[in-house]
Amino acid sequence: MEQPPPRETTSLPATVLAEEQQSVTPAKPVTTSEITIGVHKPTWLTVVQRLAYALIGLLLFVLALELLKRGAAGYGKLLVEQLNITSLGSALGFGWLLAYIFLSGSPVAAIAVAFFTSGTIDGLQTFTMITGSRLGASFIVLFVGFLYHLRGHRRAASVAIGVLALLTTAAIYIPALVLGYWLLQSQWIGVMTATVDSPLNSVIDVIVDPVVAFIVHISPDWLLLIIGALILLSAFSLLDRAIPDVPGGQSVFGKVGQLLYRPWAMFLLGALITSFTLSVSVSLSMLVPLTIRGLIRRENALPYIMGANITTFIDTLVAALIIGGAAAFTIVFVEMMCVTFFSLVILLLCYRPFARIVLGTEAFIVSSTPRLIGFLGLIFAIPLVLLFVRW
Numbered sequence: 255m256e257q258p259p260p261r262e263t264t265s266l267p268a269t270v271l272a273e274e275q276q277s278v279t280p281a282k283p284v285t286t287s288e289i290t291i292g293v294h295k296p297t298w299l300t301v302v303q304r305l306a307y308a309l310i311g312l313l314l315f316v317l318a319l320e321l322l323k324r325g326a327a328g329y330g331k332l333l334v335e336q337l338n339i340t341s342l343g344s345a346l347g348f349g350w351l352l353a354y355i356f357l358s359g360s361p362v363a364a365i366a367v368a369f370f371t372s373g374t375i376d377g378l379q380t381f382t383m384i385t386g387s388r389l390g391a392s393f394i395v396l397f398v399g400f401l402y403h404l405r406g407h408r409r410a411a412s413v414a415i416g417v418l419a420l421l422t423t424a425a426i427y428i429p430a431l432v433l434g435y436w437l438l439q440s441q442w443i444g445v446m447t448a449t450v451d452s453p454l455n456s457v458i459d460v461i462v463d464p465v466v467a468f469i470v471h472i473s474p475d476w477l478l479l480i481i482g483a484l485i486l487l488s489a490f491s492l493l494d495r496a497i498p499d500v501p502g503g504q505s506v507f508g509k510v511g512q513l514l515y516r517p518w519a520m521f522l523l524g525a526l527i528t529s530f531t532l533s534v535s536v537s538l539s540m541l542v543p544l545t546i547r548g549l550i551r552r553e554n555a556l557p558y559i560m561g562a563n564i565t566t567f568i569d570t571l572v573a574a575l576i577i578g579g580a581a582a583f584t585i586v587f588v589e590m591m592c593v594t595f596f597s598l599v600i601l602l603l604c605y606r607p608f609a610r611i612v613l614g615t616e617a618f619i620v621s622s623t624p625r626l627i628g629f630l631g632l633i634f635a636i637p638l639v640l641l642f643v644r645w
Contacts (some may be wrong), residue, residue: 304496311492313461316536318486320466322357325478339375340644342382342435347640349383353390354634357397358535362387363570363586364577370585371578378438381585384570385431386637388563392419393633394535398542401486414620415541418552420633421612422559426600430592437588517557517605521597524561534566552616556609560597564590 339348345366352362366383369375375383396416473481528537538559544550550558567590574582600608619629 307492308496311489311496312540314485314489314492315539316531316533317462317465318482318489320462321469321478321482321485324466324470325475325482337641339369339379339383342378343640343643345375345379345383346386346431347637347643349386350390350637351386351641353387354393354637357394358533359387359391359566360533360535360569362390364573367570367574367578367582367586370582377581377585378435380582381434381438381589382431384586384589385427385434386640388427388534388566389423390637391534391566392416392423392538392559395419395538395542398486398539401483402542402546412542412546413626414552414616415545415555417619417626417629418555418612418616419538419541419559421616422556423563425608425612426560426563426593426596429596430589433595434588434592437592438585515554517601520554521557521561521601524558524563525565526561528562528565529568533569534562537562537566553609553613556612557601557605560600564594564597567593 337344337348339345349362349366352365353359356362363384366375366380366387369383370377370380393416396413396419399412399414399416402412469481470478524537527540528534531537541550541555541558545552545555567586570586571583571590574586619625
C-alpha cells in the first residue's frame with residue numbers, strides 16, 4: 255500500500271508564535287482596585303480647597319450685592335424725592351420699583367417703616383409698600399441668572415430660576431396682600447406690644463460691613479455699581495470651583511440628597527438660610543449656581559423660595575420696633591403671618607397642583623425669547639402703572 259506523502263511543515267517565526275500564544279491565553283481578571291485607579295477621589299486637600307472657595311465666594315457674593323445696593327440707593331433717593339405717594343396702589347408700585355432699583359427688598363421695607371413713623375404714609379400704605387418691596391426683591395435672582403447666562407450658561411438653566419422666584423413670590427404675596435389688608439382694615443388685630451434694644455445683624459454682616467463701609471467712603475455711587483459687578487463675577491468664579499461636578503445629580507448624596515426632593519425639607523432650608531443671612535436676595539440668588547450645576551432642581555427650589563420669603567421679615571420686624579414702635583411692628587407682623595398662612599396652606603393641601611401650575615408657567619415663559627421679553631416688560635409695566643394709581 256502506498257503511503258501518503260508526509261505533511262509539509264512550515265516553521266513560523268518566533269514573534270508570530272508568541273503573538274498566537276498571547277491571543278489564546280485567557281485574559282487576566284481585572285480587579286476592582288485596577289478599575290478604580292482612574293477614578294478621581296477627592297483628597298482632604300481638595301475638600302479644604304473647595305470649602306475655602308465656597309466661603310470666600312459667599313463673602314464676595316454678599317459684598318458685591320451690598321455694593322450694588324449702596325450704589326443703586328443713591329439713585330433711588332432721587333426717585334423718593336420726586337414722587338408723591340398718596341394711595342395704596344401707588345405705595346405698592348413705589349415699593350416694587352424701589353426694590354428693583356435697590357436690588358433688595360429689605361432697605362425698601364425699612365424706608366416704608368420710616369415713612370410711617372414720620373407720618374408721610376399711613377398704616378395701610380405702609381403695608382402695601384412693604385408688599386411691593388417683597389414682590390420686587392426677587393428681581394435680583396433674575397439679574398444674577400442673566401449674568402450667569404452672559405458667562406456662557408444656558409438660558410433655560412440660568413434665567414429660569416429668577417422667573418420661578420418672581421412667579422412664586424407673586425403667587426403667595428398677592429393673596430397675602432388681600433388677607434392682610436382685610437385684617438388691618440377691619441381692625442381685628444390690635445397694636446402688639448414688643449420691645450427690642452439693638453438692630454439684628456447676621457454673622458456675615460459683621461465681616462462684610464466694614465469692607466463695604468470703606469469702599470463706600472472712597473467711591474462714588476456710579477463706581478460702586480461697577481465694583482459690585484466685577485466682584486460678583488469673581489464670586490461666581492469661586493463658587494463654580496467650590497461646587498463639584500456631580501454625575502447623577504442628588505443621588506450622589508444618598509439619603510441626605512433625597513431630602514432635597516421633600517418640599518418640607520427645602521421649605522425649612524430656605525427659611526433657615528434666610529434667617530442666617532437676613533437677606534432673601536442672598537439666599538435666593540444662591541439657587542442660581544446650585545441649579546446650573548444640577549445640585550438642586552427647579553421643582554425642588556420652589557418650596558425653598560417659599561420658606562425664604564417668610565423669614566426675610568425678621569430684620570424688618572426688628573427695624574420696625576426700633577424706628578416705628580409697636581404700631582409698625584404690628585403691620586410687618588401681620589404681613590409675615592399672612593405670607594406664612596398661605597405658604598402652609600399650599601404645602602399642606604395643594605402643593606402638587608400649585609407646583610405644576612408655577613413650573614408650567616415658568617417653562618412656558620423661558621422656552622421662548624419673545625415670551626421672556628414680554629414677561630420682563632410686564633414685571634416693569636405693572637409697578638409703573640400702579641405708581642400713578644390714586645386709589
